[in-house]
Amino acid sequence: MNVKIELNNYGVKRIRQGNPLIQVEDLKKKIAIVPMEWVTFIDSKKQYVATGYLGKQNKGFGWVIDQSKRAIDDEFLVEKFAQAIQKRQPFFADESTTAFRLFNGEGDGLGGVTVDYYADYLVISWYNETIYHLKDSIVNSLLAAFPNAKGTVEKIRFKSDQKESKWLAGEKPQEPLLVLENGVSYAVYLDEGYMTGIFLDQKEVRGRLTEGLAAGQSVLNMFSYTGAFSVAAAYGGAVETTSVDLAQRSLPKTQEQFQVNGLPLDQQKIVVMDTFEYFRYAKRKGFKYDLIILDPPSFARNKKKTFSVAKDYGRLIEDSVEILTNEGMIIASTNAANLPVKKFQQSIEAALESKHVRYRLVETYRLPADFPASDFEESNYLKVLFYEIKK
Incomplete structure (x- = not known):
């Protein structure tokens, strides 16, 4: 990871105030070709500001992932997913609910990707091309942190020639898959376009x-x-x-x-x-x-x-x-x-x-x-x- 992206003073200030979303107007220079990899954001003095990536999606033009100079590798990603899973332990312990969000993008420290849990099956949503390009490492890290997944499906939620929903790994459930929420049953279909039914x-x-x-x-x-x-x-x-x-x-x-x-x-x-x-x-x-x-x-x-x-x-x-x-x-x-x-x-x-x-x-x-x-x-x-x- 040696691509460096210079931010203007406004962009640096927003990141230091805790906003992880990169906007086009935060960049010092217009980017002709978006790098499909993790990048280092620097200030006008070429000093380190944060690590993250650029990727156009409806919310903005990229995300800050870390500000501690750590490498964003499999170990880093496994840690992120493990922390998110730990926070959801009360949901796993609630027998009346078997469907919830396991990983919520920027709220859990990795903007551009979400993971939903449906009774031991995982639905991964990708919101920009760059994070999708980095998906092998992300999926491997997710499954290392959550090895009990019976199966995994992905949703491509950015403009792409690819099919919007496809099966990634594991077995397909018999559908409709019935999940519980507050004791109520809901019929869901994990691989039917963008929507699952709830x-x-x-x-x-x-x-x-x-x-x-x-x-x-x-x-x-x-x-x-x-x-x-x-x-x-x-x-x-x-x-x-x-x-x-x-x-x-x-x-x-x-x-x-x-x-x-x-x-x-x-x-x-x-x-x-x-x-x-x-x-x-x-x-x-x-x-x-x-x-x-x-x-x-x-x-x-x-x-x-x-x-x-x-x-x-x-x-x-x-x-x-x-x-x-x-x-x-x-x-x-x-x-x-x-x-x-x-x-x-x-x-x-x-x-x-x-x-x-x-x-x-x-x-x-x-x-x-x-x-x-x-x-x-x-x-x-x-x-x-x-x-x-x-x-």
Whole structure:
């Protein structure tokens, strides 16, 4: 490792303040060809600042890995993975949960790669080309630190000609693989494109539903994907659930999630429809819900229009109020990393005020303990706000 990359004073300052994310504007000179190896970052006096790598991804242009002049070799990487696994011991000890994040990129000291644990199987996600190029050493180190893995699959989450998901090592499980979270079963498919069937960062929110937040209530789950929130609510005593998603596959996938928990489908509605169209339809029909869950993608496009959290979340809130019971709750969630929690809260409350309702923020959730964030705002991307609303 002898490639040296000079940073400007601003870049050096950001690293010394604890931010591990390298941005293009931190570099002294524009990089024509990104080095596919670990590099040394230096200051204007050619003095050592940190060790890491450059690799373009949606968050930035590279990551700081170490500031102690240690070589980033297999021993270093095994140590990183072992430390992360040690921190997750409470999760391994919890028999009611068998799926969680084992290694969370920059939050565990190696930006650009995450590892999820699904009942003894590992799912590795690569977020830029450079870290993927270094994968042999990383995978070997991971499996040295966690030799009990039955099998390993990888997801390529950057622009590439390669297949987005492929099996790396070990046996393939019989699918669906059933995992537990808060005692609820979820059917997952480890090698079906980017998604597995459940977003593990929402475990605490689903936990609140499982333990009875929605007991005796009618629940509307918008952008429902495979219906995980709906299943948690039904398991926790919801009288009925309605799951709405535009994707055709959401219907069989959601039915399956209810079935693996032995929950009757006759109390669950699953609707394949655009969210905003469903709001209009529900209002026309006079439907009312006690609890509405809003967890849209940060950005989505269908044939007719585009949706972005930053621009359109207020509309979701306004439309939800129209079909909420007189004393209801909205769970407002986003994973938009570039939207600060304060702005997210302001956009929700501005929409509520425009509807002239009384509201109270009663609970807030960020990333759970198995998703440690690093010391910059975008790293702690998840924001979930529970609002009690009285009309």
